[in-house]
Amino acid sequence: MDLFNSPYLFLASGLVAGLVIGFFLRKRVVEGNEKNIKAQSRQIIETAIVEAEQLKKEALLQSKEAAYKVKQALEEELQADRDELKDERRQLKRKRDGLKREWDSYDRKQLELYKNEKRLKQLKDEWQEKHKEIDNLIGKQRYELSRLAGISQEEAKKLLMDSLESEARMDAAKRLAKIENEMKVEADRKAKNILALAISRYAGDYVADRTVSVVPLPSDEMKGRIIGREGRNIRAIEAATGIDIIIDDTPEAVILSGFNPVRREVARLALLQLINDGRIHPGRIEEVVEKVTRELEVTMREAGEQSTFDVGVHGVHVELMNLLGRLKYRTSYGQNVLQHSLEVSFLCGIMASELGVDVKIAKRAGLLHDIGKAVDHEVEGSHAIIGRDLAKKYGEAEEVVYAIGAHHEDQPPQSVIDVLVQSADALSGARPGARKEMLESYVKRLEDLEAIANGYEGVEKSYAIQAGRDLRIIVDSNKVKDEEATLLSLDIAKSIEDKLTYPGQIRITVIRETRAVEYAR
Structure with a gap:
């Protein structure tokens, strides 16, 4: 059997031809797809390049804008620093001018001080000279006084000290009376206000029981x-x-x-x-x-x-x-x-x-x-x-x-x-009516008040009045001076406080008067 003339050969050749044709067709399809992919790739790349360029431009614009803002802020800050430096320079200039004026004033004062010290030294020397002259004159005067009076210098000093002591006591008594009167007026006013307020605010009844x-x-x-x-x-x-x-x-x-x-x-x-x-x-x-x-x-x-x-x-x-x-x-x-x-x-x-x-x-x-x-x-x-x-x-x-x-x-x-x-x-x-006092003790208290006052030198008469709340004392004007009347009232008040027991307080009034009597004939 002839193999090449058989139908099998025809089928095999057809099959080979189909495979070859299929290969070439597949190859063409693959090549077409590859072209499409490359085209798409190029398009994607071109699109990406365009977008990248656009983003680059936007980023560049943003960076330029940020740089401009930073530059503007720096310029404002720099301008503020320049203004502050100008203010400081003006202040420093004013201070420098002020210091210069003060320095000039200091120089003038120093010069005046030097002149005053020089003048003071001259006055001191003059004062020392005059002091020496006064000492010499006082010494001569003391010698003459001692010679004329027939007393020694120590005796004269004693007489002078006694006189000064008496004057000092009188001055002290005057000042004491003045200060005491001022303090009494102020304290009395405040105390009366407080007591009057307390009495007016308290409205209680009192009970006076009997036996x-x-x-x-x-x-x-x-x-x-x-x-x-x-x-x-x-x-x-x-x-x-x-x-x-x-x-x-x-x-x-x-x-x-x-x-x-x-x-x-x-x-x-x-x-x-x-x-x-x-x-x-x-x-x-x-x-x-x-x-x-x-x-x-x-x-x-x-x-x-x-x-x-x-x-x-x-x-x-x-x-x-x-x-x-x-x-x-x-x-x-x-x-x-x-x-x-x-x-x-x-x-x-x-x-x-x-x-x-x-x-x-x-x-x-x-x-x-x-x-x-x-x-x-x-x-x-x-x-x-x-x-x-x-x-x-x-x-x-x-x-x-x-x-x-x-x-x-x-x-x-x-x-x-x-x-x-x-x-x-x-x-x-x-308070009136709050308490009852026995007649004997009441009279005894008045007698004791008058006896204490009469025991002091210079007191002529004394009268306890106002139910023993007020003691009036009349003194001899020849024995008790005005200033001594204050000291006498203090002494009598202290003696009454030490020796007597009494409710409330007692006012001591020392009365001194001088009478000049003459007759017209």
């Missing part, structure tokens, strides 16, 4: 029941209370008499309960008196608590409050001591607020200043010292303790609080 109490009766028949059979009821009441019962002709009333106000109050309350109850016999009397005594103790404690509440003082020991309550039934020259203590506390607080002092401490010291009077009949000593010890015992502050002890000069005042308590105490006790 008797009156008990009203429903009828005069009750007097017989109070007396009892053979006087046993009245004796039982007097024995249980320690108070005298006076039954006289007074209609529908009996009088209780006694110096102990607490006992007198117990007797009054007990008698009122017995009268209301109607059962009056010794057993019932003792029972009622014991009951009233317990009730009165509660009443006194409540009065003490109320007094601390009224003045705004807190934290007071309970024993001190009990003692304050006892002052409700204690009197001094007829003045109720508890009311007096409240008044002193209020006055202290008002004056302390005006002076800028601690108001609470001032009120506390004023309220407790007479606390010693609650037990002064049981303890020996001054009520001020007793009160001081009680306040210290029950934990009061040192300022309060000292003020209590100093309010009657038992110890010298050391602070403003001490003086305020003294002033308020005198102010409360010295």
